[in-house]
Amino acid sequence: MNELWKYNKFSILLVFICTIFYWGFAYQLERIDFIKMSALWVGLFFISYRIIKINSGNIKLLAGIALAFRILFLFAIPNLSQDFYRFIWDGRMLLEGFNPYLSLPETWIAEGNAPIAQAQKLYNGMGTLNGSHYTNYPPLSQFCYVIAGVFSGNSILGAAIVLRLLIILADIGTFFFGRKLLQMLHIPEHRIFWYILNPFVIIELAGNLHFEAVMIFFIIWSLYLLQKGYWYWAAMALAFSVSVKLIPLLFLPLFFQKFITGFNTSKLKYRFFKLIGFYSIVIITTVLLFTPFLSAEFIANFSKTISLWFQNFEFNASIYYIIRWIGYQTIGWNIIGTVGKILPLIVIGILLILTFFRKNKKTSELITVMVIGICSYYFLSTTVHPWYIAVPLSLCIFTNYRFPIWWSFLIICSYTAYINLDFKENLWFVALEYSIVFGIFIFEVLKNTSKVSLKSIYT
Template identity: 70%
Template sequence: MLQLSKYQKITVGLTIICAVLYGVFAYTIERTNLLAVISIWIALFFLSYKIIQINNNNWKTLAIIGLLFRVIFIVAVPNLSQDFYRFIWDGRMLFEGFNPYLSLPEVWIAQGNAPIAQAQELYIGMGQLNGSHYTNYPPISQLCYFIAAIFAHKSILGSAIVLRTLIILADIGTFFFGKKLLEALSLPKKQIFWYILNPFIIIELTGNLHFEAVMVFFIIWSLYLLHKGYWYWAAIALALSVSVKLIPLLFLPLFFQKFIRNEHKGFDIKTGLPRLIGFYSIVITTVLITFAPFLSEAFFANFKRTITLWFQTFEFNASIFFIIRWIGYQIVGWNVIETAGKILPLVTITILLALTFLRKNISTVQLISAMVIGICCYYFLSTTVHPWYIAVPLSLCVFTMYRFPIAWSLVVILSYTAYLDPNFKENLWMVGLEYLVVFSMFTIEIFRRKAQPLFT
């Protein structure tokens, strides 16, 4: 009879407790029950940490546990986000031969002639706010929604299962290439489990069907290919990540030194510049190819309108912007989001350029470190920071010395206190506590660690 060691028994016990907690979270908890949400969230973080700690050198066990936790959600309807209803709507519009970028769900509902099954249920599920705006999800995301429509164009739960399966497959890919990249960088393989076993990732991505998981997969794959010298394939993978969510476009300037500078020879313009131009050209061309089937004058107008609204109208879980907004009320007496929404992106661009030219980003670790800093600065200056956005810096930080995104993935749950108010009003004390933790760790790790200064 197989005898389990002490640590194996502890692992089994902790895994069972986590599985029960994930099951409770997936099938019984509502986001308005914040005490239960936060309690289970914190418990899962602590238990996951202990599982990783006990199985420090047993990555196969940790991988199986990570897959098990995701499978628990397989037939669950997301309970913290309603975005997936819009995903299903877009996919079914494509399935029926309609361009999802050219029409509004609310118009179809008002006219009573929506060409898809369960249109009314999907519209109610996504909410009036979502249904009154044009979709802004790029083509690879739309492809995933389309796949869900192929297999389940008459079942909301069936569509959710297909979408969740795609996300789980993406996480498996992230694990595979993330582990290989850690090995190539001579870093501990266990660090990938700060992503794979992170309760935030399991609940927000697998559970709530956010496709940051697919974007992260392509980013990690791209970085692995680049590190191995296959820069042309890396460009295609990076472009595919952009076509899942546009956010990786912010990383493009940071690749400059990776191609132009050499650790031993300094600047290598003769060889590096053509490769850099080729890299950027492949990225842009691939992105355009993915968008090509949808392009039209109306597409550009609608897409621009939605992106503008995102920067100049919506606001949630912001940090620096909320301070600017408060100052604006004191000085001019109204919300300055429209003005701030135009200026803050320019500040972000300035920071990215500073990271590009004033910081040493030659090695892969240095490059990824700059990506972590750059994306976090963008979020710090954003008017809207939904919890699942943190998946990007979290996935990248496992290849660096930075750990503040892990802390952020824990305290970001405080943003859900907004759902305690029937009118969805944020508790700024809770938001302030969230960012107090994040900025404290950010400051310590960025400015006090001599091993990797901010600028060199």
């Protein structure tokens, strides 16, 4: 009993310290103060690790702590990202009957006839770069923005609170289905907290209002349904995920082996039928969700905005920065326009290799190739914002890979770009981030590959 009380007192102390740190992050931090940010970040990661280790057998306690930390951010305006201003803009535009995909915020502001409340304040908040591009947020994201507009059409803080509540609900759903999926895969339940209690997730998603949280909820729900054998509902959930963020489209090829070799209870032709049905449901549902916005102008604007991420924007890249440096040394200018068209083709090639040449018929194997596939995409991307890492982080807890957890910690290095108001990346910190991430990734690939080889020899 004394030993138990000692651990309880220590846990209370750790939670109290975390509360102070999160409060500082939410209400007392400016993005340019990297020293304070990194100190809080490191402290939160270390203490959260200890909380999970000490209380790994107390799922309800850890879940309550994770929820409490999120609620701490409830009345905070995001201080590390400006994207939420665009979310609010899009939602209010839809409520006024305007298609947000067909107009630019900068045009409304220049003409002085924006039909929404606080238009100038929202435009100033999102910044001229965001305001000069067409929105690229899919329909279910837009629906969430509309909800914020319905309940808070005249208050930015009120809209932020509504958006945050939606993200917290998504995290609760991820916890619920993620825990069940871990049980079904015979993996320790407390692993869910490497995602749910991860300071990166709490700060970047619940804190800074990035809707990767909602996308991840639908991905985890889809995988849970697939493991249960409800492939048709799994397809629907995956389509909802795509309709929040497009990134899950990358996973579609990887389901091939799961259907063709993973469902051994039916004949091959029925397995093909299920596969075709799965893909059809995903594609048809996604298209139906986009239907209210579809037009030739929408397709032109949406595709133009998406292409910017490959051919114009650069941030926190890894392999691309090396290619860019080689381009400067050999040609003398930035070759992003050319490389940005080639790198996606390489990603497609990697996904096809993972689809047909790597064993992934079991759900755990499928999730493993999903981790490798999405990280291959990010390793080759020209732009890797911190919140992108939430996807491989959420999936890795079902696998033998831990490098996304390390990446979620090291991603703080990317925020050195905001130390100066003119936004300039410190490539030494970027190099430090990826050197460690790649080192752990290569080590784990070799380690897990050798385990598979040894298993095949002795079975």
